[in-house]
Amino acid sequence: MTAILIADDDPDIRDLVAFKLEQAGYDVRAVDNGLAALSAARENPPDLAVLDVMMPGMSGVDVCRELYANPATATLPVILLTARAQEGDVEVGFGAGAVDYVIKPFSPRELVRRVEAVLARTRA
């Protein structure tokens, strides 16, 4: 089963994304901070990670950079989920290595489509 890691400090978003992805047939692991996401990704790399940008301590962008810098996780596709919608913020996200950027408020259905598209591209 395709494994997806979710990191978001907002329990509502975390539970909603997890619920939606589980309904779509993915094996979901959800954590509430960046450091836990990094540990989880390193211990057992998922097929894809959905990371909130604004998390206390370590942001999603920081996690993305760390994953990217480590050969064991450098190929892990990351989708950033964030309320920061300015052009510069999106550039920073892609600059950190993210493959997609979903802006809050978001459509859960669209998020699943984005996940599917990224996974399809990765496996192509």
Added chain:
Amino acid sequence: MVGIATGALLVLTAVTVVLAAVIIFGRAARRIGDARRARLAAPARRALLALAAGDDEQANFTTLARLEPGVWRAVEPTAVALLGKVRGEARAVLVSVFEERGSGERALRQTRRAGAVRRARAAEVLGNLRRRDAVPTLVALLADPDPDVRAVTARALGRIADPTAVPALLASLVGPRPVPPQAVADAVLRIGADGRDALVGALDHPAELVRVTAVEVLGLVGAITAAGRVIEVLSGDASPAVRARAAVTLGRLGTRQSLGPLLTAVEPTQPPALRAAAARALGDLGAVAAAPALGTLLADPDHDVAHAAAYALLRMGDAGRAALARAAHAAPAGSDPPVETATARAGAYAREALAVAELEARRRVGAAAAAAVR
């Protein structure tokens, strides 16, 4: 004397014990209450998440619409929060639950009730439901005695995105009960280009903070048709801070007509902060015609101006980099003894910018290689 001291000590000890007990029991009661509400809300929360996720909409809608009032009160904070976090069908179906339960009408009534938390929650509900009919009520609430209610109300007006609220939002920046500038700017930004006319009108407001905010948001919403008015602000506003922000906005808007006024704004007779902002804006504009003027600014005695000019040239592409390379070449690094001349200053700023560009290029090569592996 000893008796009085002993008595006072006993009273103090008793007061301390009572206070500690109040705190402990208060916290315990709150935890028990939170746990009870969470237990009560758990099944409904599951239905709420499923509804927001688009799963079995009719069954979950019915479950939520028929919840006992006590259970709904327990789950309502989550529902209100979710409204602001999702869009599309997920949001529409959540709104229909609120409508079915009469939450909007209740929130309208609660904006006039005692208790700041209640009023703030009501404002949040109305904003998340995007009730346009609530705009006059919310505009009045911008002057609420409680600062948190005012900030929440500004956010709610931004979510409703009715442009008629823009003048009131901007006016709320000043006065005896002001709303924080960040909350106002975010709200007006969410309203977007529809608020253009009100933003342009606010450029004549007597308060500097209102003009700064208005000119900043005009740039962020990409109000290109307002560029002419922003140019007037750049050259004619009484406040250097407003003029500097106008320069930033012109850089964001990127219109051709901004070039001349921005070149005037970097002249040595202008305030340093304005010159630095205008130099950065010329970089955003990316007009090659500005390269000679920015090249001259590399030797400017003001650090911010010279630094901004170097990075502006960097963003300008080939013409800018050529100007930087010329300046760096004219004053090679490591002259001994170090000489503080205009040429040396320009060379130092040019070398710094080129070095940063080189690092960025290497990082991008690395990123591209990793992306190729993916």
